Amino acid sequence: MAGRRFIVEADGGSRGNPGPAGYGAVVRDGDTGQIIAEDAEFIGHATNNVAEYKGLIAGLKAARKIDPDASVDVRMDSKLVVEQMSGRWKIKHPDMQPLAAEARTILPRGQVKYTWIPRERNKDADRLANEAMDAGKAGRAWEPKARAVPAAPAAPVAEPPLEKAAPKAGWAAPADLGTPTTFVLLRHGETALTPEKRFSGSGGSDPELSEKGRWQAERAAEALVARGSIQAVVSSPMLRTRQTAETVATRLGLEVRYEEGLREVDFGDWEGLTFAEVQERHPEDLSAWLGSAKAKPTGSSESFTTLTHRAGVARDKILARYPGKTVLVVSHVSPIKTLVRLALGAPPDSLYRMELSAASLCAVQYYADGNASLRLLNDTGHLR
Structure with missing residues (x-):
């Protein structure tokens, strides 16, 4: 089931710029416009821009706490923050670079969009920022005030037109977006568990590549050397992905960088079992897991x-490290499917409608405006 829709309004202020500063943020229900969460804080001596970024971070965290699957429309009267977070303006100031990086890690990139609004339409976040600065001046922490709750849901908040609509990736993408960052996604080669279709996640035995798996890694290496565009290699730290990545990287003359966020999901008590065995031993848990992305395997x-x-988060870290590059990302079935799903903006249950063979290749391109384009899915031509 798809997540809810939220509107996050955020603001920050500084009395002196730089001077005593604070931020405010509200989360609204996307359908009714009613405020469902608010946050504010006095942050000491800072600039307006730093306070605005702090407000954005607080708003995104509040939305994630309510529903991590929610799609979020961030609305701010800071042209700077909106343009920088949308990828259209570079972030040059050293105080703002880590704040922007933190904001990008809170929710997956495809779930958040940014919209500029005039200051008069950001009154609630501005009010909270001033309340926080007033509290700081008085030497106390900000506390939420009791506010009247409407007897009936507020009228829906109309969607304002985007000041600059984000272009769709693909045929309509403008030519001035620059060189996209390309992820070539490689699933690891077979292990002894793969042909038997046994659950093999990050909570099990961490098996090595089988003889066939090592052969598959070599064939993938040949194909990627022939491709000639790989500029970096990033891998899950698990043994089967390390062995696959190192086989390819050696042929390419590159080093492997390991990223913990690319490891396979933990399948708990299902590790090493077939689907039929899980269905027999844990039928209710399996049914719940197949029905909701929030359900967990037993244990x-x-x-x-x-x-x-x-x-x-792993994707955004790689994008930040290798802008405009072609990166080989070596991972597992579930993380690769998830990256494909996010690139397409597809619902969580689409994971069950994708097939990824051992040592298969996918490719996704990411553009400066935040859009993505799936270029390849489950290519196994190099294994024939």
Whole structure:
């Protein structure tokens, strides 16, 4: 089931710029416009821009706490923050770079869009920022005030036109977006568990590549050397992905960088079992897991919702490190499917409608405006 729709309004202020500063943020229900969460804080001596970024971070965290699957429309009267977070303006100031990086890790990139609004339409966030600065001046922490709750839901908030609509990736994408960052997504080669279709996540035995898996890694390496465009290699730290990535990287003359967020999901008590065995031993848990991205395998601490967040964070870290580059990303079935799903803006249950063979290749391009384009899915031509 798709997540809810939220509107986050955020603002920050500084009395002196720089001077005593604070931020405010509200989360609204996207259908009714009613405020469902608010936050504010006095942050000491800072600039307006730093306070605005702090407000954005607080608003995104508040939305994630309510529903990590929600789609979020961030609305701010800061042209700077909106344009920088949309990828249209570069972030040059060293104080804002880490704040922008933190904001990007809170929710997956495809779930958040940014809209500029005039100051008079951002009154609630501005009010909260001033309340926080007043509290700081008085030497106390901001506390939410009791506010009247309307007897009936507020009228829906009309969607304002985007000041500059984000272009769709694909045929209509303008030519001035620059070189996209390309992820070539490689699933690891076979292990002993793969042909038997046994659950093999990050909570099990961490098997090595089988003889066939090593052969598949070599064939993938040949294909990627022939491709000739790979500029970096990033891999899950699990043994089967390390072995696959190192086989390819050696042929390419590149080093492997490991990213924890690319590891497979933890399947808990299902590790090493076939689907039929799980259905026999844990039928209710399996049914719940197939019905909701928030459900977890028996004995696991991870759902597909959890995976979506960490895979999105891993993606954004790679995008920040290798802008405009072609990066080989070596991972597992679930993280690769999740990255494809996010690129397409598809619902969580689309994961069950994708097939990824061992050592298969996918490719996704990411553009400066935040859009993505799926270029390849489950290519196994190099294994024939």
